[in-house]
Amino acid sequence: MAMDADASNMTPDAADFVLAVDSVSLIRQRRPLLQDVSFHVRPGEHWALLGPNGAGKSTLLSLCGAREHPTRGEVHVLGHRLGRVDTHWLRSTIGHVDPRSRIEPWLTVREALYTGLFGAAGLRRHWAPDTTEKELAERLLASLGIEEKADRKWEVLSQGERGRVLIARALMPQPSLLLLDEPTTGLDLAAREIRLKVIGQLRDLRPELATVMVTHHLEELPASTTHAMVLADGQELACGTAEEAITSGVISEAFDYPVRVERRNGRWSAIGS
Numbered sequence: 001m002a003m004d005a006d007a008s009n010m011t012p013d014a015a016d017f018v019l020a021v022d023s024v025s026l027i028r029q030r031r032p033l034l035q036d037v038s039f040h041v042r043p044g045e046h047w048a049l050l051g052p053n054g055a056g057k058s059t060l061l062s063l064c065g066a067r068e069h070p071t072r073g074e075v076h077v078l079g080h081r082l083g084r085v086d087t088h089w090l091r092s093t094i095g096h097v098d099p100r101s102r103i104e105p106w107l108t109v110r111e112a113l114y115t116g117l118f119g120a121a122g123l124r125r126h127w128a129p130d131t132t133e134k135e136l137a138e139r140l141l142a143s144l145g146i147e148e149k150a151d152r153k154w155e156v157l158s159q160g161e162r163g164r165v166l167i168a169r170a171l172m173p174q175p176s177l178l179l180l181d182e183p184t185t186g187l188d189l190a191a192r193e194i195r196l197k198v199i200g201q202l203r204d205l206r207p208e209l210a211t212v213m214v215t216h217h218l219e220e221l222p223a224s225t226t227h228a229m230v231l232a233d234g235q236e237l238a239c240g241t242a243e244e245a246i247t248s249g250v251i252s253e254a255f256d257y258p259v260r261v262e263r264r265n266g267r268w269s270a271i272g273s
């Protein structure tokens, strides 16, 4: 389907990681949006990027998705160094769940899934899925519990249903890395819980898949979260396993507000103290 990247762009160390961000700074309009940030994601790890508004979470996610380049430092995505690889090709290999994604409203759910193969809002003219692509789409529709909605039009779906479709769509290129940009935004309580359950199920569906998810609220972290990076003002406050990084001290400092962080049944909450 897509062109392959030059293997000489892969460095041996970076090849061990799905994502390697090393001492990265990003400056826009003379403003440092990220300063000296590093983190490394291995297959099967599930990372959360946490921090208050304007902390730099989306900017960091853009680097992970090869949509931005660092001003300083190095980013390797799937072993390929940004700046030395065809980013258009690289982007097509990364799954991206963005609630703001545009899908042509007249497409059916099944067709919307196929658009994930091209990272586009619509289907290419005269294109038809091959047997493997058809089987994958049916498998994902079933795994994410949307097979009964497969022939429904995208425009009539509820926000909750759309989110599931966007996850299935992002998995169509069979990525090793899945980026989730505030995947529970705008959902009611039940829809949020269902969405988090679906995200948690990805671990069983694709054990090698690594995910990086941006969120503001600890309550929106799936229990499957293994690691976290906490940012404030474009700087790293904590980075490591979820237990190391998501603590009362770190979260209070990040949000500049005293909170007590609790974890029950795998899920987190923050209570003002």
Ligand SMILES: Nc1ncnc2c1ncn2[C@@H]1O[C@H](COP(=O)(O)OP(=O)(O)OP(=O)(O)O)[C@@H](O)[C@H]1O
Pocket (backbone or CB within 6 Å): 028, 029, 031, 033, 051, 052, 053, 054, 055, 056, 057, 058, 059, 060, 216
């Ligand atoms: N292209 C740009 N040029 C200048 N400033 C930018 C640019 N993109 C983002 N910023 C600024 O960088 C800061 C970090 O933005 P970013 O969207 O990464 O934060 P965030 O942590 O995702 O915030 P939120 O939780 O509000 O979505 C913000 O102050 C934003 O205004």
